[in-house]
Structure formats: structure tokens, C-alpha cells
Amino acid sequence: MVKITDVARHAGVSPSTVSYVLSGKRSISAGTRERVLASIAELGYRPHAGARALASSRSNVLALMIPLRSGIHVPVVMQIAVAVVTAARRHDHDVLLLTQEEGVDGLRRVADSALVDALIVMDVQLHDPRLPLLSELGRPSVLIGFPAEAADLTCIDLDFHAAGRECADRLAGLGHRTVALVGSPPEVYERQTGFAQRVESGFRESVRRHGLSAKVYPCEATADAARALVRRLLAELPDLTGVVVHNEPVMDPLVRAFRSAGRRVPEDLSVVAICPDELAEHAEPPLSSVAIPADEVGRRAVDLLMAKLAGEDVPAATLLPPRLTTRASDLPLGRIGER
Incomplete structure (x- = not known):
């Protein structure tokens, strides 16, 4: 050595x-x-x-606050966390994990004890109670997600507004006129979690622009909830031909429930999802989708934080553009029922 x-x-x-x-x-x-x-x-x-x-006088440790609570799809969270840890090690830093439940007290504890040099915060709400403290701590921080007011903060995430808009645009471009968004669990909306709110706002923007008939349906992350929602969708929107799904655990149960109700995907119903590529690729049928770039988000969050620790200027907002991949789950409206 x-x-x-x-x-x-x-x-x-x-x-x-x-x-x-x-x-x-x-x-x-x-x-x-x-x-x-x-x-x-x-x-x-x-x-x-x-x-x-x-x-x-540094610890060479970063804190990562991860959202292990109801309504959050844990595999995506852990994919981001692994990317953060891997990227931090490339910079010779370790990562201390904090859970969402520790909240403001957890952030203050690690900052006051000098355990960490900087912080990455996930599961950002529109009006997040942790943000005033982050401004007070005097330690560099990066948010994975965007609050309603992001002044003086460094934020990175997929552009979820554009993702919701692009999914609805895809269905409108295929000629669908009655569509629905199956969104995150109700508690995610109740907490005003940024990504769920932005998917909905982008979806609604596209619906208005194209003059579509549409509704938004939060859904619990269970197969029973998916089956109940399909019954409600078909009762409330009998002309439904297109669905956007932003709720990873119910994607497969939802497709099966539609099939059991006599609506095959894509023969009778087009489906577009917002989810990691590997989930969309292994669905039956493979789903057209906007990818959630968990690895890139985690890696770039660390890069931003290391640049801040080095005293470099970094962009306040980094929005990763959505990438829609077409697969086997959507058809032009004129071809619905052909197969």
C-alpha cells in the first residue's frame, strides 16, 4: 500500500x-x-x-432521508437509495440512512452531532415541514422532488408533470376520447406529495388541451382495490378506451381485472404507465410507459451534492425529461376490437 x-x-x-x-x-x-x-x-x-x-473537519458521510411509509412503492425508493450509496462511494463518502418518520427531529439530530457533511431528502411534499430547517442547518442539501416553492433549494427529479402530460398526449394521439388516470394511493395525495400532484396536473393539462373526457382515480396499492376500481371505472366511464397508470403495485392486477370484466389490453383498452422500465417490460402484455429513472436520479443527486460541498455553483432545478417507450399495451382507437 x-x-x-x-x-x-x-x-x-x-x-x-x-x-x-x-x-x-x-x-x-x-x-x-x-x-x-x-x-x-x-x-x-x-x-x-x-x-x-x-x-x-468533515465526516465524509452523507445523510439520505428515505420514505418508508404507506403509499410509497418501496422497490423504487430502494433503487434510488442504492444508486445514492454507489455514487457516494465513488466519491469516498458513506451514507447514513434516516427514515421519514424521524422528520425534522432526525435532520436536526444528525446536523447538530456533525455526523454528516450534507443531506439528500426524498419524498418531498408541496408544503414540506422539513424545508425551513434545511435552510437553517447551514449544510448542503439536495431534494429528490420539488416543493411548491423551491427558492434557495437544490432539487432534482423526473419531470412528473411532463410525464403525466406525455402519457395523456399518447392516448389522445391514438384517437382515444375517454380516458382515466389511475393514480397513487389516497394518502399520497393527502400528504400533497409532489410527484403525485405533478402527474395529475400534467394529465389534466393534456386532457384540457385535447378536449378529452377524463377522471382521476387514486387507488390503494392492493389487488382488491384494483378490482374494485375497475368496476367503478366501467360504471362511471362506460366509453373508456384509454388508461394511464401511475401506481406500480396495481398495474398487473388492474390489467387482469379489466380482462375479467371483458376489456382486454390492448384489444379493447389501451394502457400507458409511469413506472421503471423493468416493470413495464415484464408486464403481460408489456406496457407502453414513461420510465422512472431511479438510478440516474440517485446518481445525479450525489453529483450535485458533491459539487456543492466543493463550493461550486449548481442549478437550482434539474428536471429529467420523460422518455416514453411504446410496447404492446396501446392501439389507435380505430383498431380497438380488431383482434
């Missing part, structure tokens, strides 16, 4: 000079600094994380 003394000997300087180059605690001439950095690169030296933390 290469040591700091090996780097110092190779660069022709003292070990303390190498330490100052790494920590930035003293001004080092440009020539000496370049020589030390060249030796570090050539020898493959990697500073010990604990030593770096002591030298820089």
Missing part, C-alpha cells in the same frame, strides 16, 4: 507538504502542488478516508 511518505519521497517534499496539498489548509506554490499531485497519480496513492476527514 502506498503511503504518504512514499508520495513525499517521490515528489521531493516533506510528508506535511503532501498533507497540506490534500487538505488545502496551507497555501502551496503551484509548482509544488502540481508535483505532488503528479506523484499521487503516478503512485496510485489514495488518502485514508478517516485521515482526510480529520484534516478537513
